[in-house]
Amino acid sequence: MRIHLLAGALLIPTIASAERAAAPAPGVDVRPPTIGWMGEASVARPGTKMQVIPPVPGGDVIAVPGGAPTIIYMNKAGVTLTPGNNDARTNRSTVVAQTSTIPAFEGSAAEWSSIMTCVRTIFQPYNVTITDVDPGNVPHFESIMGGRAQQAGMEQGVLGVSPFTTNCTLIPNSIVFTFTQSTRDAYGTTAGLAEELCEIAAQEIAHSFGLDHEYLASDPMTYLNYNGLKRFQNVDAQCGEYSARACGLPGTGVTCSARQNSVTLLNQRIGAADTLAPTVSITSPSNGAVVPTGFAVNADAMDNLGVTKVELWVDGNLVDSRTAAPYTFQLTGLATGGHSIVAKATDGNNLAESTINVTVQAGAPPPNPNPPGPNDPSDPDGNPDTDGDGNGDIITGGCQTGSAGGAGGILALFALVGLLRRRR
Numbered sequence: 255m256r257i258h259l260l261a262g263a264l265l266i267p268t269i270a271s272a273e274r275a276a277a278p279a280p281g282v283d284v285r286p287p288t289i290g291w292m293g294e295a296s297v298a299r300p301g302t303k304m305q306v307i308p309p310v311p312g313g314d315v316i317a318v319p320g321g322a323p324t325i326i327y328m329n330k331a332g333v334t335l336t337p338g339n340n341d342a343r344t345n346r347s348t349v350v351a352q353t354s355t356i357p358a359f360e361g362s363a364a365e366w367s368s369i370m371t372c373v374r375t376i377f378q379p380y381n382v383t384i385t386d387v388d389p390g391n392v393p394h395f396e397s398i399m400g401g402r403a404q405q406a407g408m409e410q411g412v413l414g415v416s417p418f419t420t421n422c423t424l425i426p427n428s429i430v431f432t433f434t435q436s437t438r439d440a441y442g443t444t445a446g447l448a449e450e451l452c453e454i455a456a457q458e459i460a461h462s463f464g465l466d467h468e469y470l471a472s473d474p475m476t477y478l479n480y481n482g483l484k485r486f487q488n489v490d491a492q493c494g495e496y497s498a499r500a501c502g503l504p505g506t507g508v509t510c511s512a513r514q515n516s517v518t519l520l521n522q523r524i525g526a527a528d529t530l531a532p533t534v535s536i537t538s539p540s541n542g543a544v545v546p547t548g549f550a551v552n553a554d555a556m557d558n559l560g561v562t563k564v565e566l567w568v569d570g571n572l573v574d575s576r577t578a579a580p581y582t583f584q585l586t587g588l589a590t591g592g593h594s595i596v597a598k599a600t601d602g603n604n605l606a607e608s609t610i611n612v613t614v615q616a617g618a619p620p621p622n623p624n625p626p627g628p629n630d631p632s633d634p635d636g637n638p639d640t641d642g643d644g645n646g647d648i649i650t651g652g653c654q655t656g657s658a659g660g661a662g663g664i665l666a667l668f669a670l671v672g673l674l675r676r677r678r
């Protein structure tokens with residue numbers, strides 16, 4: 255439920271009027287030409303802006319299905335930026351005109367957690383990894399979350415800004431800003447502030463994917479009020495701030511398209527999320543087994559793209575995890591009696607789990623670490639294991655691996671935390 259308070263004015267100074275600075279010292283980046291700024295923000299009417307820049311090499315991308323996820327780094331730690339072509343790996347930004355330091359996120363850990371959950375919810379349908387741990391020197395987008403606009407050399411009242419290309423294409427490794435302290439100054443710390451900050455960040459991030467403002471209140475690209483969490487909409491919407499216009503740069507004769515569909519563009523630029531859950535099964539012990547107080551648990555997990563982690567849970571408690579096969583876990587010191595053992599596998603986007611129940615009895619023989627079963631990797635035929643070929647065949651009764659099945663998304667739904675309403 256984003257509340258924009260600004261008028262949709264657009265300022266596009268002529269490129270020719272750009273100053274010619276003295277030649278920079280060797281090794282010093284200069285800020286590429288800013289074509290103009292879209293949006294309007296003031297102390298009286300806080301809002302967001304886009305910095306219009308020329309198209310960037312590599313911006314005309316088409317996401318490869320099943321490709322590596324786009325990394326979005328939610329930076330709450332503060333950063334020092336130098337002017338230059340946008341590059342989150344080297345902290346260069348077209349937005350800053352001089353070396354600028356944005357301080358760390360000033361809010362509480364709980365507020366930050368809400369923001370992360372919210373941003374993940376908004377981008378859940380897409381092939382992204384959203385992290386608040388600096389990914390380092392690998393390609394990534396960066397959403398700086400902190401400070402005030404003035405600390406980036408922008409005027410007071412600006413709550414967020416992203417670069418945006420004249421042809422509405424992606425800016426690889428772009429850096430965008432959500433001025434969290436400015437937003438807090440404008441709205442106060444309320445229950446809804448995390449969602450406000452999340453929606454500003456989502457809009458700024460998507461500007462760097464080439465999405466313009468949309469004249470559709472339910473979409474994060476909008477300036478319009480909306481009662482509820484904004485989500486990218488699969489709607490051919492008109493662009494615009496407070497009135498409809500073509501997408502791109504109004505008033506210049508240069509437009510990108512008559513309408514914009516956020517979902518279509520995001521699927522094209524960063525790709526859809528993988529929706530195929532992994533499969534996982536506990537191959538030993540078998541379900542219902544009587545086991546000693548210490549024994550190994552073996553699990554198999556597979557995924558169309560790759561299993562990123564398998565966790566072992568005993569009686570509802572996480573006890574161990576593996577990020578690569580073999581998914582073998584050693585348990586020791588279990589109390590006698592019944593226990594539930596769950597293996598949870600994720601591909602980073604989807605979750606699956608397999609449950610067995612065992613009975614611990616002191617002195618019981620250890621479970622066969624490689625019992626027959628349909629997921630036995632030594633079974634080459636892939637058939638249910640009653641075919642007598644000697645590979646993974648069921649030779650005794652009662653051997654049953656736990657069922658693998660999708661267990662729903664990892665993401666908890668972002669709880670709506672009260673309504674933030676500011677109207678003037």
Ligand SMILES: [Zn+2]
Nearest residue numbers: 302303304457
């Ligand atoms: Zn914007």
